Amino acid sequence: MLKNDIYILFVYLILLAISTIVVYTSSSYLAYVSNKPDFYYMISHFSKVLIAIGFFALGYFTNLEILKKYSFYIFFVSLLLLLLVLILPSPIAPEIRGAKRWLNLFVMSIQVSDIYRLAVILLISFISKSLIEYKNFLTIFLLVFIGIFLIAIEPNLSTAGMIVLIFLITSFYIGVNITLIGLIGLVLFLLGILAIYSFPHAMARFSSTEAYQVLQSKVGLAHGGLFGVGIGDGKAKFLYLPDAHTDFIFSIIGEEMGFIFAVFILLLIMFLVIRGLIISYKLSDKFFEASVLAFAISINIAIYTLGHISVVVGIFPPTGISMPFISFGGSSLIVNSFLLGILYQISRLTRI
Amino acid sequence: MIVIIKLFHIQILDSKYKNLAKNQFKLKITRFPQRGTIYDRNLRPIAYSIPRLMVYQYLDSVVDYYGILKYLKIKDNTNSKLPKLLSDDVPIEYRKFIISPKERGLFAIKYYKRLYPFFEISQNLVGFVSDMDGMEGLERSLDMYLKGSVGYEEVFQSADGKRFYIPYSNKNEPKRGLDVITTIDMKIQNIAYNHLKNAVISEGANWGFVIVADPQSGEILAMANYPNSYKNYSIQYMYEPGSTFKIFTFAKALELNLISDSDSVFVNRDGILVDGYRIKNVEKTSGYITYGEALSYSINSAFAKLGITMGGNELYEIARRVGFGIRTDVLLNGETNGILKRRYKNIDIANFAIGQGFSINGLQMVMAYSCIANGGYLVVPRIILKIGDTLYSNRIVVRKCFSSDISNKLKLILLDVVERGSGKLAKMDNIKVAGKTGTSQKFLDGSYSDDKVITSFIGFFPVEYPKYLIYVVLDEPKFNKFGGTSAAPVFKRIARDILKYQTLKF
Numbered sequence: 001m002l003k004n005d006i007y008i009l010f011v012y013l014i015l016l017a018i019s020t021i022v023v024y025t026s027s028s029y030l031a032y033v034s035n036k037p038d039f040y041y042m043i044s045h046f047s048k049v050l051i052a053i054g055f056f057a058l059g060y061f062t063n064l065e066i067l068k069k070y071s072f073y074i075f076f077v078s079l080l081l082l083l084l085v086l087i088l089p090s091p092i093a094p095e096i097r098g099a100k101r102w103l104n105l106f107v108m109s110i111q112v113s114d115i116y117r118l119a120v121i122l123l124i125s126f127i128s129k130s131l132i133e134y135k136n137f138l139t140i141f142l143l144v145f146i147g148i149f150l151i152a153i154e155p156n157l158s159t160a161g162m163i164v165l166i167f168l169i170t171s172f173y174i175g176v177n178i179t180l181i182g183l184i185g186l187v188l189f190l191l192g193i194l195a196i197y198s199f200p201h202a203m204a205r206f207s208s209t210e211a212y213q214v215l216q217s218k219v220g221l222a223h224g225g226l227f228g229v230g231i232g233d234g235k236a237k238f239l240y241l242p243d244a245h246t247d248f249i250f251s252i253i254g255e256e257m258g259f260i261f262a263v264f265i266l267l268l269i270m271f272l273v274i275r276g277l278i279i280s281y282k283l284s285d286k287f288f289e290a291s292v293l294a295f296a297i298s299i300n301i302a303i304y305t306l307g308h309i310s311v312v313v314g315i316f317p318p319t320g321i322s323m324p325f326i327s328f329g330g331s332s333l334i335v336n337s338f339l340l341g342i343l344y345q346i347s348r349l350t351r352i
Numbered sequence: 353m354i355v356i357i358k359l360f361h362i363q364i365l366d367s368k369y370k371n372l373a374k375n376q377f378k379l380k381i382t383r384f385p386q387r388g389t390i391y392d393r394n395l396r397p398i399a400y401s402i403p404r405l406m407v408y409q410y411l412d413s414v415v416d417y418y419g420i421l422k423y424l425k426i427k428d429n430t431n432s433k434l435p436k437l438l439s440d441d442v443p444i445e446y447r448k449f450i451i452s453p454k455e456r457g458l459f460a461i462k463y464y465k466r467l468y469p470f471f472e473i474s475q476n477l478v479g480f481v482s483d484m485d486g487m488e489g490l491e492r493s494l495d496m497y498l499k500g501s502v503g504y505e506e507v508f509q510s511a512d513g514k515r516f517y518i519p520y521s522n523k524n525e526p527k528r529g530l531d532v533i534t535t536i537d538m539k540i541q542n543i544a545y546n547h548l549k550n551a552v553i554s555e556g557a558n559w560g561f562v563i564v565a566d567p568q569s570g571e572i573l574a575m576a577n578y579p580n581s582y583k584n585y586s587i588q589y590m591y592e593p594g595s596t597f598k599i600f601t602f603a604k605a606l607e608l609n610l611i612s613d614s615d616s617v618f619v620n621r622d623g624i625l626v627d628g629y630r631i632k633n634v635e636k637t638s639g640y641i642t643y644g645e646a647l648s649y650s651i652n653s654a655f656a657k658l659g660i661t662m663g664g665n666e667l668y669e670i671a672r673r674v675g676f677g678i679r680t681d682v683l684l685n686g687e688t689n690g691i692l693k694r695r696y697k698n699i700d701i702a703n704f705a706i707g708q709g710f711s712i713n714g715l716q717m718v719m720a721y722s723c724i725a726n727g728g729y730l731v732v733p734r735i736i737l738k739i740g741d742t743l744y745s746n747r748i749v750v751r752k753c754f755s756s757d758i759s760n761k762l763k764l765i766l767l768d769v770v771e772r773g774s775g776k777l778a779k780m781d782n783i784k785v786a787g788k789t790g791t792s793q794k795f796l797d798g799s800y801s802d803d804k805v806i807t808s809f810i811g812f813f814p815v816e817y818p819k820y821l822i823y824v825v826l827d828e829p830k831f832n833k834f835g836g837t838s839a840a841p842v843f844k845r846i847a848r849d850i851l852k853y854q855t856l857k858f
Binding site for chain 2: 029221222224239240254262
């Protein structure tokens with residue numbers, strides 16, 4: 001009798017608990033200055049945590065055969081959503097800080113690129129066998145590229161880049177011709193550079209004037225040192241570090257809990273990634289599509305985590321990359337939970 | 353792996369960010385202490401500090417601007433740039449009203465405002481404070497007691513400028529300065545100031561001062577100066593004393609047995625010639641008079657002769673003995689030494705004997721006359737009764753200057769000056785006053801001026817047991833150019849009002 005990899009669930013729940021605490025401590029002052037109760041963002045986040053657990057369960061119980069059948073529909077719906085978010089007027093698709101990324105539903109606002117990320121991962125996994133044919137691969141790539149282009153002009157270059165990375169690395173795992181991937185990668189890289197130059201806000205992030213956020217992130221980390229200043233006693237969140245509860249949440253972890261605990265959290269997430277890769281490896285003979293799916297899910301988590309931390313320590317320029325399972329933000333958390341739920345389901349197929 | 357190394361580098365190794373964190377998150381703020389109060393001897397506050405708010409406007413449009421101005425009772429000064437000071441005199445209770453809501457566009461800073469209820473009459477004596485430091489007068493000389501000490505507190509400041517108190521942080525409470533009770537009596541100060549002011553104005557004098565002291569204890573009761581500034585003329589200015597010094601020439605002659613009470617001296621209406629210089633007399637009489645009468649009418653030639661007889665060393669000794677040429681060590685700022693030198697040439701000795709050719713400060717003369725009034729003791733002038741909890745009530749005797757026999761003789765002669773001599777205008781109906789007039793010529797451009805003089809009168813009462821000693825000095829009076837006519841009446845008015853006040857009090 002094969003069992004689920006219970007560690008995935010266990011680590012997932014620990015991360016959610018940590019997330020709730022860290023979101024609270026990093027957002028309390030922000031809530032205070034906007035004349036809200038200090039746990040305002042934490043409550044909002046916690047409700048999404050509960051929803052996310054629901055989506056984890058949904059991912060766990062979903063019949064993958066049915067999901068496979070509908071994967072194309074999901075993809076096209078998400079593409080449609082990307083189009084809608086650019087077209088629709090303000091109350092439904094508001095422009096926040098110069099970008100149209102969110103769709104305002106009645107209960108919560110969702111970042112449609114997260115849904116698109118989910119759709120791409122599902123699509124390329126379920127049709128992975130046919131992708132080895134380079135014609136099919138190019139067709140799918142062009143389809144995916146439409147969405148990436150739409151995301152890029154929101155503008156949200158970092159997410160576009162992340163999805164491209166996930167797509168290309170997964171394609172490599174599937175076994176698509178490496179030259180082809182390299183060529184596409186090179187073209188997209190050049191396009192990306194072109195895009196950076198054409199969007200003023202993106203260019204600004206590479207220049208030194210926007211280095212304030214990164215400096216503050218580093219100052220916060222240094223303030224924490226080896227063991228941290230203690231949960232709640234961090235100083236960077238007092239508006240020194242903008243977006244402390246989303247794009248720079250790892251900096252708050254480093255400040256309040258110290259280097260050791262920050263690395264511990266990083267290892268927890270990497271534990272999920274490695275479990276996912278092992279599952280993917282074990283399944284590669286019998287269940288190729290499931291193997292690809294496990295791989296894509298793991299890579300997705302890994303790339304986002306490393307991307308987030310790279311920004312926090314100043315390797316990458318500050319772009320809005322949230323930390324999986326930790327950052328404040330509903331849609332990203334829900335999508336990642338759903339994918340992890342699927343990984344949990346797949347883990348049943350093999351013994352680690 | 354790379355990110356972990358980088359993370360380790362930032363969090364543990366690189367001290368640059370650590371230092372930034374240290375400086376950025378902790379703010380050391382200074383807490384200023386409340387300055388001590390200066391009281392007069394009857395505990396009327398002369399200078400005290402109260403917490404007040406400085407209210408600044410930092411936004412162009414302030415919600416309900418005129419309503420607030422009216423509420424805070426402040427005037428609008430529209431011309432200045434933002435942030436502009438609206439008022440520095442807003443009561444501390446209004447703080448909440450001013451700083452909330454923050455969008456109102458105002459902010460308030462707490463500080464201690466120094467108030468001087470008797471500013472006009474005591475300005476020259478009390479001085480002022482700049483920032484935290486006493487700059488002149490009592491504020492300066494008592495600064496170390498009044499100042500207190502600043503406190504520090506480490507607070508955390510958020511990026512939007514809010515301050516948070518760190519529990520258990522390094523904290524150093526400010527210490528309030530000590531209160532000081534002075535010997536000044538503000539009622540007497542007021543009397544002295546007003547009569548002085550009137551005299552300086554009506555005589556067209558440059559400046560003037562009045563010192564009122566208790567000759568027994570050396571306590572200074574009033575120190576009035578006019579015109580108003582932060583200069584205390586009574587101790588910070590040097591001038592030649594003139595005839596008020598003659599009593600000491602006389603005293604020395606008595607001690608040396610050069611003269612006795614009944615000895616007569618021949619005086620010539622034209623004065624005498626010494627080394628080719630003429631020592632003139634004001635009183636145009638000739639013939640034999642006693643030395644007592646010579647003092648009463650302030651006959652220069654008689655005292656010039658007496659001085660030459662005893663010699664420069666003896667004059668120098670008596671002047672030093674009664675305290676000239678050295679600071680009185682009063683606890684006030686900027687006292688001058690005066691200039692006192694041994695003299696050897698006859699003309700210099702003659703001038704010395706009549707109070708010319710050397711300079712003093714006003715308080716030195718007061719203390720020298722106190723010797724006569726109190727039975728012969730030179731005491732340290734005192735302006736402090738109490739600092740904090742420490743009493744300073746003992747009189748400090750520098751030395752015994754005169755035997756009681758000599759001092760009694762001097763008193764009687766000074767009484768005579770007022771009863772029938774040059775000090776007649778200081779004479780009072782119901783109380784016996786002893787005193788001496790003084791008119792010193794100013795030494796200008798190499799010679800003594802007949803026109804520019806310093807007139808003075810110094811006297812004490814009641815003669816039987818002197819309680820008050822008053823010294824009035826006027827610089828360059830334009831109309832009455834003799835101490836007997838310009839300064840003695842001021843003395844009388846002040847003495848009269850003091851007596852009136854004292855009868856009311858007892």
